[in-house]
Amino acid sequence: MRISNIENIEIDLLLEAIYRRYGYDFRSYARASIERRTRQFMSHAGFTYVSDMIPRVLHDEDLFSQLVQHFSVSVTEMFRDPFVYRAVREEVVPLLRTRHHVKVWHAGCATGEEVYSLAIVLREEGLYDRTTIYATDFNDLSLEKARAGIYSPETIQDATRNYQKAGGGSSFGTYYHSQYGAVRMDGRLREKITFANHNLVTDSAFGEMHLVFCRNVLIYFNRELQDRALRVFTESLVQGGFLCLGTKEDLRFTKAASHYETVNGQAKIFKKKGFT
Amino acid sequence: MRMSFDQDTTLQSGYKAVVVGGSAGSTVVMEEILSQLGRDFPVPILVVQHLHESDDGGFAEHLDRTCQLRVIVPCDKQPVEKGCVYVAPANYHMMPERNGTIALSVDEKVNWSRPSIDVTFDSAAHAYGNGLVAVIVSGANKDGAEGMKTVKSCGGIAIVQSPDTAESQVMPQAAIEAVNPDYILKPADIAKIVTQLVAPHGQGGLSNDRTPEDPDRR
Numbered sequence: 001m002r003i004s005n006i007e008n009i010e011i012d013l014l015l016e017a018i019y020r021r022y023g024y025d026f027r028s029y030a031r032a033s034i035e036r037r038t039r040q041f042m043s044h045a046g047f048t049y050v051s052d053m054i055p056r057v058l059h060d061e062d063l064f065s066q067l068v069q070h071f072s073v074s075v076t077e078m079f080r081d082p083f084v085y086r087a088v089r090e091e092v093v094p095l096l097r098t099r100h101h102v103k104v105w106h107a108g109c110a111t112g113e114e115v116y117s118l119a120i121v122l123r124e125e126g127l128y129d130r131t132t133i134y135a136t137d138f139n140d141l142s143l144e145k146a147r148a149g150i151y152s153p154e155t156i157q158d159a160t161r162n163y164q165k166a167g168g169g170s171s172f173g174t175y176y177h178s179q180y181g182a183v184r185m186d187g188r189l190r191e192k193i194t195f196a197n198h199n200l201v202t203d204s205a206f207g208e209m210h211l212v213f214c215r216n217v218l219i220y221f222n223r224e225l226q227d228r229a230l231r232v233f234t235e236s237l238v239q240g241g242f243l244c245l246g247t248k249e250d251l252r253f254t255k256a257a258s259h260y261e262t263v264n265g266q267a268k269i270f271k272k273k274g275f276t
Numbered sequence: 277m278r279m280s281f282d283q284d285t286t287l288q289s290g291y292k293a294v295v296v297g298g299s300a301g302s303t304v305v306m307e308e309i310l311s312q313l314g315r316d317f318p319v320p321i322l323v324v325q326h327l328h329e330s331d332d333g334g335f336a337e338h339l340d341r342t343c344q345l346r347v348i349v350p351c352d353k354q355p356v357e358k359g360c361v362y363v364a365p366a367n368y369h370m371m372p373e374r375n376g377t378i379a380l381s382v383d384e385k386v387n388w389s390r391p392s393i394d395v396t397f398d399s400a401a402h403a404y405g406n407g408l409v410a411v412i413v414s415g416a417n418k419d420g421a422e423g424m425k426t427v428k429s430c431g432g433i434a435i436v437q438s439p440d441t442a443e444s445q446v447m448p449q450a451a452i453e454a455v456n457p458d459y460i461l462k463p464a465d466i467a468k469i470v471t472q473l474v475a476p477h478g479q480g481g482l483s484n485d486r487t488p489e490d491p492d493r494r
Contacts, residue, residue: 004402004430008374030379032371032399075382216382219352223377226353248365248380250351 010050011038017054022064025201026071028225034071041070072139074110076216078155079117079162081247084215086167087267088118092242093125096210102131105209105236107200107229108217109135112146113155116175117166118213119189124169128192134206136198147195149185151176156183201225205235212237216246223253230256239274290477291433292407293319293356293372294470295400297393297423299326299415301443303335305463306413307342310361312467315344319474320356322378322400324393326419327366336363352380364391371399387419397423406431409473411466413437415447421454428455433473435459435466 011034015027026034038050045063047053057064079085096102102122109115115135122128137143151159160172176183198206200217212233218226233243234256243260245268251257260270298306302325310321327335333349339361340347347361348354356362356376364370368380369391379399386392393412397420400408410427412420414437424434434457439445441462452460459469 002405002431004405007402030373030381031375032373032379032403033381033383035402036371036383036395036399073383075384219380219382223353246352246382248351248368250353252351253353253355 007035007050010054011035014038014050014054014057017058018064018067021058022068024068028201028222028228029071030220030222033220037071037073041067044070069139069141072142074108074139074142074217076110076113077162078113078151078159079166080114080215081267082162082165082167084166084244084247084267084269085117085121086165087264087269088244089121089125089167091263091267092211092244092269093121093127095240095242096127097125099210100130102127102211103209104131104133104211104213105206105233106133106135107198107212107214107233109137109146109195110139110142112142112149112195113151113159114213114215115146115193116149116185116189117159117163119193120163120168120175121166123189131192133193134209135193135195138197138199138201140197143195143197147190149190150182151185152182153178200229200232203232205232207236208238209236209241210238211242211244213244215244216249218249219246227255230254234259234272237272239272241272243270243272244268245270288433289473289475290407291319291409291473293400293404294321294409294411294474295324295397295427296321296411296413297324297397297415297420297447298413298437299389299417299419299444299447301414301416303338305437305442307339308463309411309413309467309470310339310343310345310347312464313343313345313471315359317345317359317471317474318476319358321345321361322356322364322370322372322396323361324364324370324391324396326389326415326417327364327391329367331366333363333365336361339363350378350380352378354378364396366391369395371396372403373399374403387417389417389419393420394423398426401426401430401432404430404432408432409435409470411435411437411470412448412451413463413466414442414444416444417446418450420447421450424451424455424457433458435461435469437466438462 019025106115163172175186263269263271336347336349345361349365350362371379436448436451436457438460439448442448
């Protein structure tokens with residue numbers, strides 16, 4: 001048996017050990033990413049084989065929490081894919097306007113960059129005051145950062161450029177305050193955001209959403225887990241509610257496809273069908 | 277290491293997938309290689325080029341026009357099919373999975389690059405093992421060299437464009453220094469050898485040490 005097949009067994013055992021010991025289920029994550037992150041962590045922590053790691057992970061909670069952080073690293077940026085935010089403005093906002101109160105679920109918000117982006121769009125479109133945004137992630141450390149809304153000046157530079165491309169109607173500088181070499185997002189953007197822990201692997205729907213925003217989260221799941229997460233979204237959305245995925249994520253390969261019609265194929269914005 | 281292609285009689289065959297990586301100066305080279313491959317090419321090809329973040333598939337469309345093979349930018353979980361070229365989308369890493377689909381990720385840049393050649397080569401090496409043919413062409417940074425090491429250690433074949441034919445020599449040179457490549461060739465020869473390596477057993481090379489029964493074959 002070749003070495004990478006042996007490693008494959010070792011990773012199965014590691015994920016099983018993590019699940020049974022700590023309840024975190026990475027068994028249904030996209031395998032190539034988990035393998036890559038396991039190898040990176042292994043060489044960083046000085047292990048030769050994945051199986052060397054298993055007893056340590058089982059008995060050493062600190063090592064485990066480092067590993068979980070490493071598994072759940074998420075890289076995001078403000079107004080990532082500016083054309084998507086433009087499409088939200090042009091094709092989603094007009095329909096949200098017809099709602100008395102707008103409920104948005106940002107699933108897998110990571111460190112919050114895209115939640116603030118969405119908040120800015122809704123604010124500029126005059127919808128923010130009657131909106132509630134539920135921003136969730138399973139990683140508490142990420143949620144803490146999201147809640148704080150403090151970012152590096154470099155993040156803000158890129159954000160400013162993207163904001164303009166996304167059709168921003170104001171000066172981006174009005175949305176943050178510089179302090180101690182970092183920037184903090186304006187508190188008013190946070191007023192309608194509720195940050196909460198939610199795990200798409202294990203937790204269930206929470207309901208009556210008009211927009212579910214979940215970009216570049218499903219790519220880290222395998223197909224079964226993608227189907228599960230999409231079922232949770234479908235259950236959470238009202239009829240005619242919108243689902244916005246990452247630009248390279250597609251319903252095409254999932255069981256959820258029949259529940260949605262495409263609003264914007266490039267921006268991956270879908271609309272939940274009514275009873276058919 | 278072989279420096280030329282001349283109906284190599286020791287050539288092996290039956291390889292299962294091809295990965296190609298390049299950056300600066302690689303567009304012409306990739307076009308030259310891919311346009312020589314026939315419509316009935318028997319395995320999938322994964323291409324990683326350092327694209328600008330704003331590329332929305334223009335490079336793939338260009339290749340699709342100039343090649344007989346179908347060239348697409350895959351979505352996440354896209355099944356990998358033979359005779360199809362998958363170009364890593366700008367701003368995503370592309371990883372072939374063991375189950376025959378493509379996974380994308382937005383993980384940190386590697387070698388200042390996303391997509392990174394190392395990331396794709398690494399997961400391809402684990403997914404295809406000794407059934408992988410990896411090609412590095414012109415490029416201006418060292419991305420791909422680490423990936424080549426993994427390809428070699430998993431038993432795959434390493435092919436590098438000869439630096440004197442490359443517009444940017446840094447990438448091929450780094451790959452050559454990182455591993456002892458199986459072949460260092462000019463682009464036209466790369467196409468010929470790749471074709472032979474992926475030919476089904478008994479139709480391409482004369483090798484007999486890679487029978488389908490080999491337990492290490494996937």
